[in-house]
Amino acid sequence: MEIGRKLNGRYKITGTVGGGGMAHVYLAHDLILDRDVAVKVLRYDFRDDQDTIRRFKREALAATELVHPNIVSVYDIGEEDNNQYIVMEYVKGMDLKKYIHANFPIPYQKVTNIMDQVLSAVAAAHHSRIIHRDLKPQNILIDESGVAKITDFGIAVALSQTSITQTNSLLGSVHYLSPEQARGGMATNQSDIYSLGIILYELLTGHVPFDGESAVSIALKHFQETVPSVKSYDQRIPQALENVVLKATAKEVADRYKTVYEMQHDLATALSVERRDELKYSPASMMETTKILEPIPLGAASSKEVETAKEKKSSKSKQLENNEKLTKVKNKKTKKKKALLVLLGLFLLSIVVFFLIANSAPKDVSVPDITDMTENEATKFLSENKLILGEISEEANSDVKEGNIIKSDPKAGLSVKENTLINVVVSSGKKTVEFLDYTGESYEEVEAELNKQDFTIERKDESSDTVEPGLIISQNINENEEVIPEDTTVTFTVSTGKAGFEMRDLSGYSEKGVKDYVADNGFNVTITKEYSNEVADGQVISQEPATGTILYVGADISVVISQGPEDIPLKTVKETIQISYEELEEDLPESTNESNGEQLIPNSVTIYMEDQEHKLGTVFQQFEISEDTEIELTFILQEGEKGRYKVVRDGETIQEEEVSP
The missing domain is CATH 3.30.10.20 (Trypsin Inhibitor V; Chain A)
Known part of the structure; x- marks a missing residue:
């Protein structure tokens, strides 16, 4: 995008910040609120992918709900000339990856402080049922005051669900990927906890625990190899602090922290003296041993049979001696056979009962997608899949029709037992808000705030002797009135000051x-x-x-x-000038020459002058001279004005001067 371009006539692009797997980030200036912002613009190769665009918008809208001092705020979402963009808070500083490289080794207290801020932000997101899915140092910004802020909440899901492979993006994220995500499973809150454990590992050691030549080889290590000990890198690290890393990065989800709050609480005391003798954490799943089942003893009956056979042989050898004893032995043999048959019957019966119980146990089924269904439709559809509709709660939603299901818990696609209760959230229609009283507030600030909420804003100017210019005089919607932002047009009467x-x-x-x-x-x-x-x-x-x-x-x-023209007094200036005579000879008749000799010819003199009474282009005097002549000129002049004169002798200008009072 070109530098200097204005998005929506408001955000002027002034520079570039960076880029990621699905978007480019630019530095821009908000011309209305006069502040710098960061503008994330969807990359060109995604602009025709409607699924990506839809997810981009949906996840961005979800991010606007996250208000936390350690989460980068989302100000605005828009589209112009097929450019999908998100306007966010501009954090002046660097990402955590660069911070680690620039400041390593980092004091343990500073490490726990940074992690506490990050954990606080992730906990707030999880509370709002938002999983980041792509936590890594590149998505954590550190401003000039040392405050950590997480960005790209939820945006990663759009990239993960598109068919386009972004190798560089994957390579940047796979170092922090949980084992279940590496196997292709769904991300959960504890997937974020695993990524947080890897980030803590990098803060303590300056590098990631697993590296390799390809993203696949790194992903394999995440679910095959144990995270290396941070104490093997730095023996000074307290065991309690290493235990936080080990528990957060346990391979099995059951061995990890159940919540981010639990991890944050554990980290808060990791540097305390009371925990200095703590033993190294070992996951419960790693401590279990394989149990060997003993076979069912059936030898007792067989040994009795052998004994009976021996007694039979013995009785036969003594048959002649004691017929009565033989009869007793035969009776005893018959009883033992009956007992053996009873035992065999019981054994077979137990096997039958076991299979009956196994076959009657609830089977695993997949939760179907019931979004956009009505309650009755969902009840029937779940019943067909041997599931039961559970608790029903309501939530405002602009995209889902009122009365239809927004989402289910457990989510669609998860495996559950038959007859499991599926709780649902039903749309109560478009979200309504209580309208506030904005009279006396700055129109420009209120307009920017309400534009974020999708209100349509109209302005009407009016003079006022009591309200400062630019402040709102009145509004057409009453305070506390319930309205739907996207369906509401607000008209503000704005003061232009005094008439x-x-x-x-x-x-x-x-x-x-x-x-x-x-x-x-x-x-x-x-x-x-x-x-x-x-x-x-x-x-x-x-x-x-x-x-x-x-x-x-x-x-x-x-x-x-x-006052009209100024009256300026006139002055009389006299100027004396000398006019020299120039002799000219002319031949006379012979009789004249002989009697009188040569005769002088007079000069013709013309004088021009300029003052209050004369113009230079008009002849002032004209006469003849036969000798050098002196004359006096009188000029009538105003103060500051100059006069002029010119003397022409026999057609030749011999003098031209200015005269001052």
Whole structure:
């Protein structure tokens, strides 16, 4: 995107910040609120992918619900020229990855402080049922005051669900990927906890626990290998602090912290003296041993049978001696056979009962997708899948029709037992809000706030003697009235200040006319007078302010009135000039020459002069001279004015001078 471009006529792009798997981030300036913001713009290769665009918008809207000092705020969401964009808080600083490289080794107290801020933010997100899915140092920003802020909440899911592979993005995230995500399973709150454990590991050691030549090899290590001990890197690390890493990064979800709050509480005391002798944490699943089941003893009956056989043999050898004893032995053998048959029957019966119980136990079924269904439709559909509709709660939603299901718990796709209760959230329709009283507040700030909530804003200007310009005088919606933002048009009456008047053009006004004008409008006037050769005496020469300026009651204006041309006294200046005679010879008739000799020819002299009474182009005097001649010229001049004269002799200018008073 070009530098200098304006998105929505409001956000002027001033530079680039960075980029990720699905978007580019630019630095921009909000021209309305006069502040720097970060603008995340969806990449060109995703602009035709409607699923990605829909997820991009949905996840961005979810992020706007997260208000926390350690979460980057989302200000605005929009689209222009097929550019999907999100306007976010601009954090001046660096991401945690760069912070680790620049400041490692980091004091343990600082490590726990950073992690506490991050955990607090993730806990708030989990409370709002939002899983980050892509926690890594690159998504954690550290501002110049040391405050940690998490960005890209929920945006990662859009990338993970698209069919386009982003190798660089995966390579950047796979170092912090939980084992269940690496296996292709769904992310849970405890998946975020695993990523937080890897981030803590990197803060303590300066590097990630698993690395490899490919993203696949790293992912395999996450669910095959135990995270290396941080104490093997730095023996000074307290065992209690290492235990936080070990428990957060346990391979089995059951061995990890159940909640982020639990991890945050454990980390808070990891540096305390009371826990210095703590034993190393061992996951319960790693301590279980394999149990060997003993076979069911059936030898007792067989040994009795052998004994009976021996007795039979013995009885046969002694049959002749004691017939009565033989009879007793035969009776005893018959009883033992019956007992054996009873035992065998009981054994077979137990096997049958076991299979009956096994077959009658609830089977695993997959939770079907019941979003956008009515309660009756969902009840029937769940029953067909051997599941039961559970608790029903309501939630406002602009995208799902009122009465239809927004989401289920457990979510669609999860495996549960038959007859499990499926709780649902039903749409109560579009979200309503209580409208506030904005009178007396800045219109521009209120407009920006309500635009985020999808209100339509209209402005009506009105003058006011009591409300400052730019503040809201009144609104067309009552305070505490329940409204649906996207269906509501708000009209604000905004003060333009005191009622004003356009300054009139006073050219040609007399002094009296000026005084009447200012009196009618409640102005104050200052009148000065100046000489003017162009404006008639008594009329306005100039005014201040200029014509068209908006003025209010009590405004000060100034007017200059002409006194006509200034009377300047005349002075008489005398100038004496010398005119030299130039001799010219002319041949006379022979009789003349012989009698009188040569004769002189006179010079013709013309004088021009310029003063208050004469113009230089008009002849002042004309005469002839036959010898050098001195004359005096009299000039009539004003103060500061100069006179001029010119002497022409026989058609040739011999003098031309200026004369000053």
